Amino acid sequence: MGLLELNRLMSMRQRRRHRKIQSRSMSISSAKRKGLPGQQDVNPQACKRRTYSVPDLPKDIWHDILSLLPLSDAARAGCVSHTFVSSWRSHPNLTLSKETLGLNGNACGQDELARIFTNRVDCIMENHSGGLKTFKLDYCGSSFDTSCLNRWLDSAVTPGIEEVKLSMPLGCNAVYYGFPCSVLFSGSGNSIRHLHLSRCAFHPTAGLGCLTRLHLSQVHITGDELGHLLSNSLAMEELTLNGCGKIIHLKISCLLHRLNSLSVFNCTALQVIENKAPNVCLVRIDGALEERLVGDLLQVKELQMLDYYECDLVHYACSKLPFIMPNLETLGLSSAGEVSQTRVKHELISDEDSNMRQMLGHRHCNLKNVRIMGFCSAKSMVELTCHILENATSLERLTLDAIYDNSSYGDADRSCVGKKGECNPKSRSIIKHAHKGLWAIGKYVVEKVPSTVQLSVKKLCSRCHKIK
Known part of the structure; x- marks a missing residue:
């Protein structure tokens, strides 16, 4: 309403x-009109x-x-x-950010923005009567006041709260804010289901019995601290780690029977993920699985892999995944060294190229959905796509996108997006490679698509992706 x-x-x-x-x-x-007696004007x-x-x-x-x-x-x-x-x-639901408080960061300096933001949030929290279900705080400005933050969290985290989200400012000159774990583990946080922390320090000392979703982004936490929290949070269903540089060895307890989704990105110090949770079916990870993830991968049905460096993920997907993940149904690949149009190191396919390599014996019997973003005319990319079409007997949908950007995940035509504004700027080289990628799809892929497979090729923006 x-x-x-x-x-x-x-x-x-x-x-x-x-x-x-x-x-x-x-x-x-x-x-x-009737002239009743006693009437008054x-x-x-x-x-x-x-x-x-x-x-x-x-x-x-x-x-x-x-x-x-x-x-x-x-x-x-x-x-x-x-x-x-x-x-x-x-x-019951407080979302406090620059947008919801009507602040224009361009109209004042970052110091002034932090002061105004703090004063407004302070006024709201002082007058709020409590009983929150959701508390989301996206701090803005160049600095923060620790005492104010502690006071706001102490007022917000009370029995009955279900979601807490704290995001600290980027490029803050001060040290990482130390999240006051006492507000969670003193009993007030027993009802929390979703916890999202960004750019702070978090050192939990116990578990949260109702916690189902934990997202940590650029959070200072060790593997032992996180492992202790997880082993005592048995309702956990989804774990996402992004840029948590203090974690070296992560242990996921076998007691987490409800855990079904695991996402790990940009954790540069992480060497091993020892996963003993029995029902993890969705994995999102950067780099090759065998280098980090230890555990039973037979239950994994959806895998998303991305790599910012030089790992040969496409070759890895062909040669390794059929053996270590035989029940895989959905696969997403993003490999900068192979897919990014500006960094392609493989031979480009030519107009008359008929010598296509085949990888015999690699069957993907359960693969149902494949999406490749940044599809280019590299011969290895075309060979991989044709290999999937010929060997994934359960394939239902293949999605190919010749440009990798924020709109790659949606199904909307970029021409429609372009009418509302400008697309993300791309170099002339990338646009040229994208057009060549679409040509390769039409030349070598379309004819191999079985009638049982839905092929979705995302179009380029008719206005922003022209070759000038």
């Missing part, structure tokens, strides 16, 4: 009151007077209505009615 629905409800109430006033006015006018302006009031509903119902509004709309409603003020102050 937004302000539009709320205004509609109030308008209905006003119309009913207006009809009552009109009815009373007609009765009085009729009485005056009626001020015509009184009949036209309209008051703006809200429906007379119990306070708890208003609390429920205001809780459905976005934060900014709930705040505006609290400014126009005393009835709404208490509801706004008990709003």
